[in-house]
Amino acid sequence: MHRLLQIVILFILYPSLTFSNENSGQKDSLAGGRMFDADIIHEIRIQFLQCAAWDSLFVMKKERDSLSIRRYLQGNVMVDGNQYFSCGVRIKGESSFDFYPGKKKSLKIKFGEFIKKQKLDGLKTINLNNAFRDPSFMREKLYLDFMREEGLPVPRCTYANVYFNGEHLGLYLVTEEVDRGFLERNFQNKKGAFFKGEPNSTFTYLGEDQLLYEQDYKNKNESANDYTHLMELIRVINGTSGMASSDSLKIDDVFNVESCLKIFAISSLFLNVDTYNLLYPHNYYLYKNTRTKKFEWIPYDGNYALCAFSPVFNLNEAENLSVFYEHDSFDHPLTKLLFSKAEYRKFYTDYIAYLVKDKFTNRALSNEIEVLARKIRRSVYYDSHKMYSNAEFEKNIKSSIGDENDAGAFIPGLESFIKQRIKAVKKELGIKEEGNQ
Known part of the structure; x- marks a missing residue:
């Protein structure tokens, strides 16, 4: 009931909002084309209404690691100027979490976690990787692109500047989620x-x-x-x-x-x-x-x-x-x-x-x-x-x-x-x- 009320309020406040119009008529085999094929560095802005959202993400990460409880924090995400409401966001990673100094942690964004069928360019989920132990920011991109050019089933990869509640977290590598959509596109x-x-x-x-x-x-x-x-x-x-x-x-x-x-x-x-x-x-x-x-x-x-x-x-x-x-x-x-x-x-x-x-x-x-x-x-x-x-x-x-x-x-x-x-x-x-x- 609470989620339904949120959705109704959003449509009242933003009458022109259409969550998945960008994907209407889009075949799943083309999903992610604009995200991964465009030769640009994307801009991703993550905004939370919750107080102490970063602390909440850390608590959820610890719950996932120790108790295998998977939860996402609800937030709004803007990608290249396109707004997506009530997305699921969580911190991800092992060494990239434990040993990366400071605030720039790897993240996962699930666009349909709270609003079903909401997608980014036909994608349900993307990963934001913080280039842990890579001063060049190029290793993952070179590796995955090389394998894809050889016709192998690996995730696509691109770049984005990421902002968290207005603060610039830095340059991330955006990688495709290996999910059922990935399977359909590749097999x-x-x-x-x-x-x-x-x-x-x-x-x-x-x-x-x-x-x-x-x-x-x-x-x-x-x-x-x-x-x-x-x-x-x-x-x-x-x-x-x-x-x-x-x-x-x-x-x-x-x-x-x-x-x-x-x-x-x-x-x-x-x-x-x-x-x-x-x-x-x-x-x-x-x-x-x-x-x-x-x-x-x-x-x-x-x-x-x-x-x-x-x-x-x-x-x-x-x-x-x-x-x-x-x-x-x-x-x-x-x-x-x-x-x-x-x-x-x-x-x-x-x-x-x-x-x-x-x-x-x-x-x-x-x-x-x-x-x-x-x-x-x-x-x-x-x-x-x-x-x-x-x-x-x-x-x-x-x-x-x-x-x-x-x-x-x-x-x-x-x-x-x-x-x-x-x-x-x-x-x-x-x-x-x-x-x-």
Whole structure:
């Protein structure tokens, strides 16, 4: 009743207000086109009527982390001059929340949380990422854009200057939410089993009790039967015997192996350590495509790309890390399976060879970095809440900051790291240098 009264009051005060007219007649496949394809830095203004709104957001974040209670604070949001009322806003993130100094925290905005069917350019939700540990503000953008250009199912990414109750919080990376709309746009279906890999989602076989998997694989479609499909995939990955339904299945019967290998290859080239095939078994979604009957691997989160953080390697070790590296702190049944089969190993190395010859090159990536730097430089300089100085922004484009011999204490330069990473990978795979690329 209270929400209904709010909506009525809004229509009285703003008779010309139409919450979703911008999406009328818009096909879902085009959702986000104006948000992510426009070559501009957007402006997002978040306004709350509540007193101490920031404190309330922090309380909600603690409730979510400790009690798994998910709540959004109600506020109005203006995007590029277009007003959206009664949106849901919450603080998000793990390290980007715990270790980012000051007020500039990562945020999630859900436009239809309190007013159903309200969307931004056809999108239900967007993420505002604070570029934690990235002086350049470019790592996530470069990483996600590279994979999308390779035709892989990853979130789109753009930039926005964000204001909170009139205060400029700074420059954020805006990323697409991996939700049912994302599935429809990328796979033309959205009703398959859908899971988010939480920390420790390693694909280790734990037995036949569904409860053993529910903590590490969050069911996004909330159908109890979906765990049957997930457990079948895990049995196939582990080659678990005695399970009749899985005995005759091969991994490529239930999993899009080639797409996953491409994603792992790009993660290795960019050395995004916050991924399953490197240091941390999370930051992915699994979706069972109802058209192919196979699970798809969907990565997200790229602020650690180009080794923005590693507690394990110094700079030289990171630059020269094998493309077949497996960290020994957790079991890797999926990568072990994929790298143990000759045909998959060949596909993986052939794809990496193709990338370092034609796509992941000094020339191509330096040009992209230069274009992005020109685009965001003014907004970076204007951002008084960023983690690093303007001088560190400029320096980190070319060279490292911090102690290169101390794991976790340095951040590689974008161009210098790419140059050395290409040399190391070519040497490992026996690829001849072909002039200045």
